[in-house]
Amino acid sequence: MSELHSSESCLVSDPGIPTLEKAFDQVVLREYLPAVLPSEWGAIRNVRLQVLRHKPGTGRCTFEIMLGTTSGCYSLIGKVYAEDRADVYHAMEVISRSGFGPEAEFAIHRPVAYLAPLRLLLCEKVAGTRATELILNPNESNRVLAAERCALWLARFHAVGPRLGRVVRLDDQLSFLDGCRRSLGDLGRPFADKASRLFDHLNATARELSIIELCAGHGMYTSGQVLLLEGRTVTVDWDTYNVADPSYDVARMLVGFKRLGLRYFDSMHALDGAAEAFLKTYLATSRTDVTTHLAFQKAAICLERAKRGLDKQTRGWRELAEAMLDEGLRILDREAN
Structure with missing residues (x-):
């Protein structure tokens, strides 16, 4: 720095x-x-x-x-x-x-x-510990505690947060995802084929989704945006505040755990314990059942993150982008109803 x-x-x-x-x-x-x-x-x-x-x-x-x-x-x-x-x-x-x-x-x-x-x-400036630091801690109880606090903050915000900013509807999201597909398609194989398959599957899944009430959204909620203090949980980075499907913020955190696991432990499943604790806590305290939309949103974020890798082109971006596309396809194949 x-x-x-x-x-x-x-x-x-x-x-x-x-x-x-x-x-x-x-x-x-x-x-x-x-x-x-x-x-x-x-x-x-x-x-x-x-x-x-x-x-x-x-x-x-x-x-x-x-x-x-x-x-x-x-x-x-x-x-x-x-x-x-x-x-x-x-x-x-x-x-x-x-x-x-x-x-x-x-x-x-x-x-x-x-x-x-x-x-x-x-x-x-908030003098707290990034939730990510505890999520990456080898102590599983620390991981779970951090994940639970992230979930409690998000459930509270979705319940009572003011609805401000751009309204993101399903059609808007699909239009954006189609743009991601087209950008990745310009790279040729294997990205073009996998991105097209993933988008087609997302498009088909979207037609089966039930209506869900939109709420206040953060837009890029991951453990990196959450600071933990004694008795307080603070969320930062509000550039993407919106009104959206609450399952999007939930899915963003869950995909974030997969990416952290892959980056630091060479496995998307390394932080499954933290992911399970986050989701269990959110579902127990949320006023909305997000489970019916969760597979769609997780897979959608995988496509978004693959496109983001193309935009940034940092070291190893091709491998990570392909891994995201593969994970998106796996999620829809195994988790979507």
Whole structure:
């Protein structure tokens, strides 16, 4: 991770994010921050920035803002966007006021401000443990505990979370999946054949699905978005908030366990215990029966993730993309009713 001190110039360049250089400019930050920070923090003495996540082409860059002030040291998480995303800040404000505030047992990280001229979202830094860390822990009881807490947070959000953002209906999802199929088809064998078979099976399965009530959705819910603290579970990364089939968020977590198992333990089934604990806890506390849609959504996410591998093309992406397509086909063959 790159670190930037107040005396240095921008360490990350991305022409796709027009305001990135300004967001890293210490003089600019010192101009904007005093108006949005709590008065008890005092005057800013120094600023340090550390890039946490940046991949050119994604349209965003996440970094930590470490402030030395007249009253102590404080940290914020900043995310600068290629496009105006003031909507994310406003959505987070509404979610926070709807029972997911910073002191709640099931919470989101507190939105501090959105600096429109910089396209910069500022949020509190939550000093918690990523659920992923415990999911990867060799201690099975730690894995299960983390999975259960992820499930409890999601069930609560699906039950009472405010319905905000884009409404994702089944036809919208199928249209997106068809785009994934076509992109993978351009690669030739074995991707074209497997992606087409998977999409055709998904399309046929979709016609048999019962109607399910849509609810507040996170959109990319995995253990990487969940922070665990004493007595609190906090979910971050709200760029993809939506209104959707609740089984999508559930399936996203379950496929996430498969991908973690494959990446760290060379087996998609290595974290089946955690996956079972997550699903059992969610079903026990949720108001909606997602089981009838779950196989479809898991297989759909496998197709999405294969397409995502094509977009990113990181090391080993071909093998992982093919594994995702194979898993999607297996899920529909064995689990779909």
